[in-house]
Amino acid sequence: MTQLRTSPPPPDAELLHLWVLDTSAELRSLRAALQAALAEHSDARSGPLDDIPDRMVLVATELAxxxxxxxxxxxxxxxxxxxxxxxLDVADHDLTTIPELADTRPIDAGGRGLLLAQSFAVEVGWYATEQTKHIWATFGDQARTDARPQPTTR
Structure with missing residues (x-):
């Protein structure tokens, strides 16, 4: 198994919403609330979010x-x-395990949530505080993301 990069999310990230879940029965409400929150913030932006909400809801569901x-x-x-x-930052209170990418498991063995996050997000990482373990993923306009300077090789 491969480990994720260890670092906090971007330091300038401002909290927009927080949801606390105790059971998987609350995931449906989370998906609807996340869609609504992203729609609200899309209206405040200069352009549409395209498929960002769909990608974020899928990753939020997997990580949660x-x-x-x-x-x-x-x-x-x-x-x-x-x-x-x-x-998107998802935290739990189990500090005894380190998130790992399940890249060597058979496809039907599960454990693909982090790989899915890496496929749909710009970046994925994790960090721990004294009480919580966090996995985070960033999402943005692909054009904006793809326009970032890339390292050159010579």
């Missing part, structure tokens, strides 16, 4: 499901925003 199933309650889901990116 993992936190509820394998972590210690409560699970906290935060929606943050920087100048150009939305940040």
């Amino acid at each position: 499901t993992n936190a509820i199933r394998h972590g210690r309650p409560p699970t906290e889901v935060r929606l943050l925003h920087t100048g150009e990116l939305f940040v």
